[in-house]
Amino acid sequence: MVKLDNLNIASLPDEMAGELQYKIDQKAKPVGSLGQMEAIAKQIGLIQGTLTPILNKPVMLTIASDHKICEEGVSPCPVEITWQQCLNFLNGGGGIGLFSQVYGFDLRVVDAGVDFDFKPHPKLIDAKVRKGTRNFLKEPAMTIDECLKALNNGRHIVAQIAEEGTNVIGFGEMGIGNTSPASALLSVYTGIEIEAAVGPGSGLTPEGVVNKTQVLKNAIAKHGVSDDPIENLARFGGLEIATIAGAMLEAASRRMIIITDGFITTSALLAAHAIDPLVVDYAFFSHQSKEQGHKKMVDFMGGEPILDLGFRLGEGTGSAVAYSVIKGAVAMINKMTSFDEAAIYNTANDGIRID
Known part of the structure; x- marks a missing residue:
């Protein structure tokens, strides 16, 4: 079997998946309403191992x-x-x-x-x-x-x-x-x-x-x-x-x-x-x-x-x-307001946030 030298690709960090999903779900929108863009943002966060991914010099x-x-x-x-x-x-x-x-x-x-x-x-x-x-x-x-x-x-x-x-x-x-x-x-x-x-x-x-x-x-x-x-x-x-x-x-x-x-x-x-x-x-x-x-x-x-x-x-x-x-997805996870930041609550349902 022919091999490439010094190739070391790491698995994405599963432990961050929940934190990233939580951050995305707290944005001021119905859960999942940005569809594939949400999945893109999560994947980039996992790739970079951070809740605040950045895009540099494409x-x-x-x-x-x-x-x-x-x-x-x-x-x-x-x-x-x-x-x-x-x-x-x-x-x-x-x-x-x-x-x-x-x-x-x-x-x-x-x-x-x-x-x-x-x-x-x-x-x-x-x-x-x-x-x-x-x-x-x-x-x-x-x-x-x-x-x-x-x-x-x-x-x-x-x-x-x-x-x-x-x-x-x-x-x-x-x-x-x-x-x-x-x-x-x-x-x-x-x-x-x-x-x-x-x-x-x-x-x-x-x-x-x-x-x-x-x-x-x-x-x-x-x-x-x-x-x-x-x-x-x-x-x-x-x-x-x-x-x-x-x-x-x-x-x-x-x-x-x-x-x-x-x-x-x-x-x-x-x-x-x-x-x-x-x-x-x-x-x-x-x-x-x-x-x-x-x-x-x-x-x-x-x-x-x-x-x-x-x-x-x-x-x-x-x-x-x-x-x-992809740029939009990164902007969403980093800059889109959350329900808390926008002070949006469902006051007709005992103050439970609409999501």
Whole structure:
């Protein structure tokens, strides 16, 4: 079994759950009336081990790579879009360039394996392992060493960001063809049939989806499914997916808040979950993607998406938008008046507070 060194993710402190719930229930509102926002506030309190959680210096990591599986016609888009979009993001463009500004994220673009030579840029992190994964219909996408390097690159990036005082990381991705490794990982890690894991991605025709499904089915049959989660990630994953998975594991080990995006970043969380299931306790599922396999991933890990806006863009856009709800949840537990503070009582019922 392949192991990651010095990974130490702690269970959330159960002893604080009652205190946090009591504080939330004393707010001037009917109990449970803010729904999922109350659960978010409680989870953040547990992550940070405090009744007064804070959000510091949120960073958006949009991690990019290319995929040689595109040689099999699994995407309708030219692979050059990967590097072109990365440049767009670095210049503040695209959905994530805009939404990072709107929702207050410091956007960093990570080159985990783009088939392009970028010039240095203050917002670009060079974590390139190689120029794209191999065509995993023919051979494993990565060697074990390459996969471990990507995982550890993600961990190193998060460790550096944590040193800057950040305790919130949103995740996004860019990589033409990356719904194929995400679909394969969904099938491999959960055991569902590949047909239930595959969708149109960035716009495949029904015939294209049939081809994509058969390609992935043949790839899984060729390599088989391992009992080792890292070996499965190396066989079928992407360099951006492995880098995100490592980043999420490190974030959880540092008790940071993880915000997933859609299908691809959730497949990275699925890989991280296979390595250490406790990582999910630190994660917030930003939205419900339109890609059919996404709900299956979220359900498998017992999550609940914050939003359902019909998103399927990726890049981290869902993570950025959902952060507005997370901010609201933290403001609620810290600043919303309680019944006592507002002096609200049910005087028609012997002074018992309305809750």
